[in-house]
């Protein structure tokens with residue numbers, strides 16, 4: 001077993017580029033919660049949790065918010081509140097709710113998915129309209145549009161506000177609800193200089209993750225109308241997501257909002273640097289445009305496949321994610337830096353290709 005490193009220090013010699021979830025709470029973040037007042041969150045009596053929820057509701061321009069253990073629970077609760085069994089959810093084919101939530105929409109809400117093929121996870125309003133089924137006793141009821149800002153498997157692509165709202169409106173005008181998976185919404189705001197409300201405006205629900213670029217150990221906040229949050233609370237309790245002294249978590253999230261947002265620009269700069277360097281190396285066929293903290297690349301035909309390259313890099317002390325037979329994802333965050341990036345780049349440069 002690898003011993004836990006001292007506060008804030010990097011873990012062994014492994015550079016974890018496979019996800020921005022691979023951060024450890026910094027010493028300052030841990031210290032920020034030492035003297036806070038604690039209460040029972042399931043009785044709405046934990047002051048830091050209340051403060052965090054109010055702050056996110058305000059940031060998103062929504063009435064209320066609820067603290068949840070994970071982003072997955074935010075998505076799954078939102079789907080369950082917005083839909084009935086047999087309904088259909090429209091989303092990009094590479095959506096997190098399809099590829100990484102263990103079939104939750106089907107298992108927990110009994111809904112069907114209507115995946116849309118679109119470049120970088122961003123669809124047009126016309127694609128949304130085309131996907132909405134006419135009301136009929138033969139067809140499932142189109143009920144919910146789910147969008148991700150930024151798009152994870154779209155390579156951290158940012159929805160332009162106009163396009164996002166055109167897609168949202170196309171759904172809502174046809175009577176669907178619209179949910180925004182804002183796991184990385186602050187990566188979008190830092191990259192564009194826009195406010196979170198510019199993206200969340202008009203959505204029926206939206207959430208933010210604290211365990212990704214913000215660097216917290218646990219936590220996500222789901223926001224919406226007063227009624228939506230009342231329904232969300234029912235499912236939070238039913239599914240075992242009601243907790244106790246969540247101030248120890250919410251306090252760290254508040255710390256991150258104050259100290260870890262502006263620095264996301266550093267993650268974006270590092271990702272752009274890595275993308276630029278990798279694009280010039282023989283094993284790499286193509287790097288998707290880097291807009292935030294995610295680098296998506298396709299391997300050259302004469303390079304080994306993605307799984308083999310990931311294994312090769314791991315032996316050199318860096319992890320990346322395999323997202324396709326010849327596709328890899330690299331994510332930058334609080335706990336990787338130029339040194340790690342150079343190990344990653346040198347690792348790619350050493351990947352053998354057949355000439």
Ligand SMILES: Cc1ncc(COP(=O)(O)O)c(C=O)c1O
Nearest residue numbers: 070071072073096148152181183
């Ligand atoms: C776009 C997106 N949505 C949802 C989630 C799920 O969040 P969590 O890991 O907190 O369950 C993730 C996690 O990486 C994500 O990238």
